[in-house]
Amino acid sequence: MKSTFVLLAASLVSARLTHQHLRDHSEIAKRALPDRWFQDDAHPVHQLFKRAPSTDGVKYAEVGSSTWSAAFPEGTPDVEKLPAAWVKALDDAVAAGKIPNIPVAKDNGFDNPTYPQGVDPVSPEVCSATYKCRVPGDVWDGPDGTFSTSFDDGPLPPSTKLNSFLKANNERATHFMIGVNIRANPKIFTETFEMGNDIAVHTYTHPHMTAQSNKQILGQLGWTMEIIHNSTGGRIPRYWRPPFGDYDVRVRAVAREVFGLEVVIWNQDTDDWTLTEKDGTTPEKISASMNQWLTGPKSPGLIVLEHELSDQSVQAFMDAYPAIKKNGWKIGSLAKIIGDSAYQNTDPSGNVRPGIVAANVNALNTTSSSSSSSSQSGSTTSTTPSSSSSSSTSTSPSASATNVAASSNSNKNGGLQDASVSFALSLLAPPCALLLSLL
Ligand SMILES: *[C@@H]1O[C@H](CO)[C@@H](O)[C@H](O)[C@H]1NC(C)=O
Ligand SMILES: *[C@@H]1O[C@H](CO)[C@@H](O)[C@H](O)[C@H]1NC(C)=O
Numbered sequence: 001m002k003s004t005f006v007l008l009a010a011s012l013v014s015a016r017l018t019h020q021h022l023r024d025h026s027e028i029a030k031r032a033l034p035d036r037w038f039q040d041d042a043h044p045v046h047q048l049f050k051r052a053p054s055t056d057g058v059k060y061a062e063v064g065s066s067t068w069s070a071a072f073p074e075g076t077p078d079v080e081k082l083p084a085a086w087v088k089a090l091d092d093a094v095a096a097g098k099i100p101n102i103p104v105a106k107d108n109g110f111d112n113p114t115y116p117q118g119v120d121p122v123s124p125e126v127c128s129a130t131y132k133c134r135v136p137g138d139v140w141d142g143p144d145g146t147f148s149t150s151f152d153d154g155p156l157p158p159s160t161k162l163n164s165f166l167k168a169n170n171e172r173a174t175h176f177m178i179g180v181n182i183r184a185n186p187k188i189f190t191e192t193f194e195m196g197n198d199i200a201v202h203t204y205t206h207p208h209m210t211a212q213s214n215k216q217i218l219g220q221l222g223w224t225m226e227i228i229h230n231s232t233g234g235r236i237p238r239y240w241r242p243p244f245g246d247y248d249v250r251v252r253a254v255a256r257e258v259f260g261l262e263v264v265i266w267n268q269d270t271d272d273w274t275l276t277e278k279d280g281t282t283p284e285k286i287s288a289s290m291n292q293w294l295t296g297p298k299s300p301g302l303i304v305l306e307h308e309l310s311d312q313s314v315q316a317f318m319d320a321y322p323a324i325k326k327n328g329w330k331i332g333s334l335a336k337i338i339g340d341s342a343y344q345n346t347d348p349s350g351n352v353r354p355g356i357v358a359a360n361v362n363a364l365n366t367t368s369s370s371s372s373s374s375s376q377s378g379s380t381t382s383t384t385p386s387s388s389s390s391s392s393t394s395t396s397p398s399a400s401a402t403n404v405a406a407s408s409n410s411n412k413n414g415g416l417q418d419a420s421v422s423f424a425l426s427l428l429a430p431p432c433a434l435l436l437s438l439l
């Protein structure tokens with residue numbers, strides 16, 4: 001015990017004192033901490049999705065195994081069985097006045113939810129997207145000249161054909177996934193993820209979200225976050241899309257304050273989900289709409305609502321693809337086009353940020369590769385995935401961020417790093433010892 005303590009103390013001191021040195025030799029950090037991930041503590045979501053010190057080194061259940069599926073709700077999440085940490089995070093956000101106290105809308109089945117009399121859905125206090133109110137700053141439009149590719153409602157069997165098409169054309173998409181569909185289609189989920197597509201949240205069972213209580217929202221978003229997190233080696237999704245585009249300021253606040261999720265809507269809708277419905281749209285109609293949008297003004301950029309619900313809806317995208325290219329749109333995964341990463345804990349290339357040799361991430365301040373390292377020549381910091389493979393040595397089989405992201409079983413490689421001092425006791429001593437020996 002005593003010697004451990006001394007080692008810890010030495011570790012912390014060395015981490016602080018060698019800050020400069022460490023940044024200049026970030027490859028050492030990568031080698032030393034092969035499978036630990038950077039975890040920003042700025043948002044409370046990082047408290048909800050990370051390993052406790054005692055479970056570090058945990059192997060996530062194999063995606064698709066019975067242990068794996070048994071761990072997630074079969075259907076609509078039970079609000080009485082939510083993880084206590086989620087409920088506490090919600091209570092804290094409510095107590096801090098961050099969750100607007102507006103009425104829960106009435107669920108009308110397939111029709112739009114309605115608010116009690118006297119509640120104006122387009123007032124700033126409610127601002128329901130269903131009633132065409134836009135919260136300033138929320139994403140409905142893409143940057144000029146861009147076509148953001150995204151698909152809702154997967155993973156489902158038609159996703160496979162879509163994925164092959166995307167791959168053949170060297171394209172990626174953001175997939176807004178439904179929790180129960182992930183649970184039911186683990187192979188398609190993994191295939192989609194491993195082909196480099198971005199995974200985002202589309203709730204657990206696809207309800208109208210304005211008609212859900214705060215705790216129901218917790219369950220809908222939290223379990224979808226958790227199944228994605230635990231099935232991608234620890235990635236925390238950044239974006240969500242409400243089913244039917246139905247959200248208001250309350251729903252938005254729970255998503256954002258508790259889970260750090262940013263909402264994404266769309267600015268064009270093909271109605272492709274009705275392709276298989278009686279009296280639904282037709283491929284010809286979709287093609288005409290697409291053609292009109294694609295040959296029209298490039299401002300704002302296009303975010304077209306599309307689904308991987310049926311072979312027909314997938315085909316509608318495939319049919320439109322040549323015209324997207326021909327008309328000069330910059331096409332890409334929605335998450336990459338509107339932001340730098342699809343996940344809250346990965347770098348801009350989507351690679352998990354490797355852990356750094358430190359007790360305190362903030363003290364080391366190596367989170368921003370461009371700004372924080374600009375004054376230091378040769379310093380790449382630990383967030384630069386492209387240089388990592390060359391700087392890894394044969395002594396560290398999974399040392400680089402690239403490895404973690406590209407590994408076919410990346411779910412086994414990742415782990416979320418707790419930056420607390422107590423965590424440092426078990427995790428940081430060996431790398432710091434290595435560092436010391438190299439000084
Ligand atoms: C998800 O993984 C975490 C470890 O990161 C673990 O604590 C949790 O129990 C897992 N959740 C499920 C539902 O298996
Ligand atoms: C990190 O470094 C940047 C740039 O030097 C600085 O602006 C920022 O305040 C620092 N953050 C912390 C937590 O030290």
Ligand SMILES: [Zn+2]
Nearest residue numbers: 152153243244
């Ligand atoms: Zn949907």
